[in-house]
Amino acid sequence: MRSYSRPFDLRGFDPKLWVTxxxxxxxxxEAVDEIRHYRLVTKRQARVLRLRDAIERRAGALLEHRPPRKR
Structure with missing residues (x-):
């Protein structure tokens, strides 16, 4: 995540469009894209970001609880 926006009110859209x-x-x-966003990372910081290594990817895949078995 490199930026965030202010809260977005979905009441301006028909729920039939986005809920059901x-x-x-x-x-x-598109409406979310158009509202103001606040940068969390500067361009300089973004240039030195690195991808996750293999250990970090494996750690991200760990589960605290296993999904229930299908019967």
Whole structure:
């Protein structure tokens, strides 16, 4: 995550579009993209970010609780 936005009010959109709609709701995504975002990482900091190594990827895959077995 490199930025965040202010809270976004979904009441301006018909719930049939984004809650129960069967199609994509690109209008909601575009509206979120258009509101102001606040940078968490400067451009200089972003240049020195690195990808996770193998140990970090494995640690991210660990589960505290296993999903229940299907019967």
């Amino acid at each position: 709609g069967r199609k994509n709701c690109w209008e909601v995504g």
